[in-house]
Every structure is written in C-alpha cells, then in structure tokens.
Amino acid sequence: MSGDQRRAVLVLTNTYDATADTVLRILAERRVPVVRVDPGADLYDGASLTARYGRSSRRGTLRTSSREIDLSNIRSVWMRRPSPYEAPPGITGHDAKFAGAQAFWGTGGVLASLTEAQYVNHPWRVRNAEYKPAQLTAAQLSGFLVPDTVITTDPREAREFCADQPTGAVYKPLWDSRYRDPAGAARQVWVREVGPQDITDAVAACPHLFQAKVPKAFDVRLTVVGERQFAARIDGPELDWRRRQDLLAYEPVAVPASVTAAVTSYLTTLDLVFGAFDFAVTESGEWYFLECNPNGQWAWLPPVLSGPIALALADRLQRGPDA
Incomplete structure (x- = not known):
C-alpha cells in the first residue's frame, strides 16, 4: 500500500x-x-x-x-x-x-x-449544531417546514402559545439532560402534549420549548452521510416514537426533492458531514422538520436500513479529506 x-x-x-x-x-x-x-x-x-x-x-x-x-x-x-x-x-x-x-x-x-x-463531524461543529435554537434557525433558512415554536421563561407567553395552536401543542426539552425523581430513580423526559392548563409558574425556572403539534401520519428518520441520504419511515403508537421502540415498524421511504435540497442546505449552513434528521409527515405529504442530531444513532434500525448507512460512513472515513 x-x-x-x-x-x-x-x-x-x-x-x-x-x-x-x-x-x-x-x-x-x-x-x-x-x-x-x-x-x-x-x-x-x-x-x-x-x-x-x-x-x-x-x-x-x-x-x-x-x-x-x-x-x-x-x-x-x-x-x-x-x-x-x-x-x-x-x-x-x-x-x-x-x-x-x-x-x-x-x-x-x-x-x-x-x-x-x-x-x-468536527467536535466544535457538533456542539454548535446541538443547540435547538440554532437548529430551528438553520431549518428555516434552508427551506424546511418548521412547526410554530416558542422558547420562553414566561408562563403567560407559554399559555398563550399553547392556547393558540389549533392542532394542540407539545413540550420538548432543549437538551436531553439527566433527570432523577425525588426517589432518585432515573427518568427520561419525553416529548408530550400540553395545554394552557398544564403550564405553571415553574416555566420561569428555565427556558422551555413549546411547539405546535404536527398532525402526523408517520415519522421519518433521515440519516445523511455527505451527499448520501437514507430515509426510514417509522410507524408507531406514541407521540414520541422513541418511547416504545418495541412497537415500531420500519420501511424505506422516498424523500421529496424539496426536502433533499433543504437537507443539503442545512448541512452546509452548519458545516456538517453527518446528520440524523427527524420529520413528522402529514397525511397530505408535508414533511415538518423536528430536529437534527449531528451525532445521532442509527444502528438500532433493521439491517436492511442500517447496513447502507454503515457502508456510507466506512466509505467516507476511508476516503479521508478528499471525500
């Protein structure tokens, strides 16, 4: 050699x-x-x-x-x-x-x-791209459909936002922080539906993210390695599909040209080589951007879907800086 x-x-x-x-x-x-x-x-x-x-x-x-x-x-x-x-x-x-x-x-x-x-990806690019506000800004600039979203420490703003959403609203954490209940048991903070009646003054303790609920028909995990995109349709009973992965069904799904172009723009904006995008897709075929994990997992997908991703990453790593 x-x-x-x-x-x-x-x-x-x-x-x-x-x-x-x-x-x-x-x-x-x-x-x-x-x-x-x-x-x-x-x-x-x-x-x-x-x-x-x-x-x-x-x-x-x-x-x-x-x-x-x-x-x-x-x-x-x-x-x-x-x-x-x-x-x-x-x-x-x-x-x-x-x-x-x-x-x-x-x-x-x-x-x-x-x-x-x-x-x-470069570790500094990963950290920059993990901020939810940076993701939402890049998604808007790249041409994705983005659900109406508010990040606030004002309980009144949060209640008004949730009340104004015709399809309902959800809460999601800004970071997957470790959390333990009063008994010391580890807890996962899932995405969940909320209404104005659920908002308390505790919102003032730290920033909270509330988002319009997308009336989804299914979810999509789109894993991107450079110019190669691998999309998996995810069908399951939960609002947050991660909650019951044992009940999920997966299959390949075609990516609309507009989404493909927006993905390329997004990765360029944040200077990323790899991204794991999550979308909620409506019955009418609208793909709503939810988030992009710059270091997301993918090996949990069935081999028919994860195998090509592994090959694409191996190709990219093998080619080096000329990729």
Whole structure:
C-alpha cells in the first residue's frame, strides 16, 4: 500500500459503542488502519497524547496500549460517543474540576486541530449544531417546514402559545439532560402534549420549548452521510416514537426533492458531514422538520436500513479529506 492508503482512521468513542463496531468491522475487512480511543477515559489508563508546536513545525503522537500513531498521519476522525472529559480516579474537589477542565481544553483542543484530517463531524461543529435554537434557525433558512415554536421563561407567553395552536401543542426539552425523581430513580423526559392548563409558574425556572403539534401520519428518520441520504419511515403508537421502540415498524421511504435540497442546505449552513434528521409527515405529504442530531444513532434500525448507512460512513472515513 502507498503511504496515503496506510493513513489511519481515528475513532473517538467509548468501549461499549455498538454503532462504531458496525463500521469498524467494514474498515477491518477493507484493511483500513484504525485507531480507536476514548480520550476521556483511555488517557488515564495506559494511553497518552503529546503535541508539539514551534516556529516551523507542528507534530504530535497518540499512544494506546497497542498502537502509536503520528497525528499528521490520520486521514479521518470519527467523533462518535467518547466519554466526557473528567479527572482521573482518585482526584476530587477543586483538583478534579481543574484536571477535567484541562483535559477538555487540552486533549479536546489537540484532537480538534488535526488540519490534515477529515472530521465526521468536527467536535466544535457538533456542539454548535446541538443547540435547538440554532437548529430551528438553520431549518428555516434552508427551506424546511418548521412547526410554530416558542422558547420562553414566561408562563403567560407559554399559555398563550399553547392556547393558540389549533392542532394542540407539545413540550420538548432543549437538551436531553439527566433527570432523577425525588426517589432518585432515573427518568427520561419525553416529548408530550400540553395545554394552557398544564403550564405553571415553574416555566420561569428555565427556558422551555413549546411547539405546535404536527398532525402526523408517520415519522421519518433521515440519516445523511455527505451527499448520501437514507430515509426510514417509522410507524408507531406514541407521540414520541422513541418511547416504545418495541412497537415500531420500519420501511424505506422516498424523500421529496424539496426536502433533499433543504437537507443539503442545512448541512452546509452548519458545516456538517453527518446528520440524523427527524420529520413528522402529514397525511397530505408535508414533511415538518423536528430536529437534527449531528451525532445521532442509527444502528438500532433493521439491517436492511442500517447496513447502507454503515457502508456510507466506512466509505467516507476511508476516503479521508478528499471525500
């Protein structure tokens, strides 16, 4: 193989990421070199990262328990699901906060500054694209149909908005925050229907997102890798289909040309290579944009739908910055 063909794919993810495993098996079959590391955990357990900067050079080395790689010899970086940057075990209090912050800005900064590599997606682009207001703004600019939405800390505004929606309104969290009930049990905050009578003054405690309920016939998860789009129709009984995935039915669905064009515009606006879009589709065929996860899951789909996505990601990572 030539030197360029031997350049490695760097996969940043946790040990238990089954989605990454699917793509890595394909790359292994193609004999593409891969380095898998969880920087938030592995650098405290035998791995190390060094970067040097000078007047005329910039170089670095990543060492794991089995590999050593020159940071300039990475063709692609797949930013999957690495562990959060935290302090190593045994450090507590303010020392832990300091160490965790240094890891975030130091390790995270080095791994986000590999100028000769292609990122899927770049970690800074991922963070920018996770803000719901940024998603809604980009969706409007890109030409998607967007349900009427309000983000507010004003209970009166929230009640008025919900009362004004002829098809009803829903509440959805602005971020999938960890939540525990008073007994300490973990709870998932699902999208749910709300009316003005449900709005209390507790809305003033933090921003809340309320949105017009789309009278949907079905949902669509549209997974995009570069210029390739893979759409799955999702039929299920719940308003939030994630709530009962055991009751869902999936099948491929054609994407309207207007949606395809809007997707391309959206990814360009937010400088993304990958996106997992969610749509609510009405009986009349209108596709309403709900959100786009810049690092969304897809391996839970049936193999006939997830297999092509895995191949597209492997292709993209293998091609590197010339993709």
